[in-house]
Amino acid sequence: MRWTAFILAIWLTAGLNSQSAAQNRVALVIGNAKYQNVPSLANPANDADAISALLKSAGFQSVEKVENLGVGGMRRAIRDFSDRTRDAEIAVIYYAGHGIEAGGVNYLVPVDAMLRRDLDVEDETVPLDRLLQVMEPAKRLRLVILDACRDNPFVKSMARTMASRAIGRGLARVEPTSSDTLIAFAAKAGMTAADGSQVHSPFTAALLKHLVIPELDVRLALGRVRDDVLKTTSGKQEPFVYGSLGGSIVTLASLSKDERMESAPSITDSDSLAARDYEATARVGTVDAWDAFLAKHPKGLYSDLARSQKAKLGVPAAKPSTTVKDVPDQKPRKKEKQNNTKSASGGTEVECCLAWYRRHYPGQTNIINACAARVATNTTPGFSYCSLKRGP
Structure with missing residues (x-):
């Protein structure tokens, strides 16, 4: 009888640990906009803020957001992220900024990069393979999202020292060597992506709509993102996903079944309305405009983003006190x-x-x-x- 109780206790403990591990989702979000040696980008800071808030709302246990990092800061942030992926079930890295392909290898460009010669690429950038390496311990899904296929100004001024080494337009096609790994490009290999004239790039705007819908498999979510971007860019930009997953459904939304049933009917309508109002408010971009938006949408992902945008104007988002x-x-x-x-x-x-x-x-x-x-x-x-x- 004692042995039976002992074995039952071990089984229950293992089950609880397994359930806890299944809920362990971690993310690193990087937004590089303020480049020191080329013109700044308009959207990566807003994109990073939005994706960070989105993943937190989806139930991720750890979301680290960093912005405008030099090469040393980027390498440290990625290295430190490896500590959080060790026990993770799902690991996500999102990057918005410049990227470059050299000799068939993809690199992410820190804000302090100069890249005067093609020989400088390895010294002044971070290879995509490094991101995949630190995510290796994640058990169920390793997802890299790169909004980094923008038309790269470094390429135009970079001196070539090796005739055999090509510097590509956009990013190069990649095939992950690890299973259960997906790499999502804002545009297919060899093509460039738009930064956009709105508050978010077309790719990130589509991610905000589709990426964390409850019970929607991540592959279908990224497929919807592709369709959305093709539509908004009139077919000029086509996101692409490399890698593969198994046959089970993998979703980034960690709501319980009851929570999904309660929230599902209202998520699409309310978020769609808030997204539309958010885009319109961002075009105005004044404190009064953000106040009006927050009055209409006091809670939710887009209200958090609106408060962040208002804070950038130097005015705290105070709650109304008059009844x-x-x-x-x-x-x-x-x-x-x-x-x-x-x-x-x-x-x-x-x-x-x-x-x-x-x-x-x-x-x-x-x-x-x-x-x-x-x-x-x-x-x-x-x-x-x-x-x-x-x-x-």
């Missing part, structure tokens, strides 16, 4: 009289603003509260939040 019920009953004080002047449609600006929002956003008190707080706390003569952002 709706306090505002209609307020009588204008002398010092605040300019904020409550009569509008063209009658009534104070506070009342008109609240009426507009109640009519167009019934029941959404967070938006109404933001409007009330914005008007009540502003001291600019004749100011109205609704007149600036929405109209009377």
Whole structure:
């Protein structure tokens, strides 16, 4: 009887350890934008912020985000990531920035690279093979995502010292030697990818939509990313995936079955609306615009990204403190009289603003509260939040 209990205890412990290991998902996110010797890139910092937030929301236990690293910093970050992959079930490395292919080998370019000669590539960059090496211990999936196929300015000025060594356009085709390894390029081998005119590159924007959908296999997710990018770039850019996985479903979203059932009906609609509003707000890029977005989308991945964008403008994203019920009953004080002047449609600006929002956003008190707080706390003569952002 004692032996039976002992064996049962070992079995239960092993089962719990196995379950814990299955949940161990780790990621390293690198965004290189501020290059010192060539023009900076517009999107990698935003892309890295967004992918980091996405993976955290998907249940990853460890997400390390680093930006604008020199060659020493990149090598250390990748080396340190190896400590977290030892017990990982799934390991992901995402890189946004410049990449280069030399002699059939792919390299990631740190921000301090000069690359005056083709001989400098090995000394001033980080080989893709190094990323694959540190991810080797991961048991179920090793995924490298490279938004690094941009048209490379280093190639145009690089002196050639070896006639036999080609410097390619884009990145070279790669075949992982380890099983259960996928490498996703923003564009197929030999082609370049667009940085994009929006807040995210076309490739990363598609990743944000599809990569961590609950119960969706990562291969299907990357297939949807490909289709999305082809559509948004009018067929000019085609992402490509190299490597292979086994026959079981591998998803990056670590929600429980019950959580998936609860969230699945609303994820697509709410995230799609938030994504559309986020892109529109980013084109404006002002504090007022981000405030309006956060009023409409106070929670979720895109609200976290919006707060990050607002913080870059040097203004913290404060939560509104004024409630709706306090505002209609307020009588204008002398010092605040300019904020409550009569509008063209009658009534104070506070009342008109609240009426507009109640009519167009019934029941959404967070938006109404933001409007009330914005008007009540502003001291600019004749100011109205609704007149600036929405109209009377």
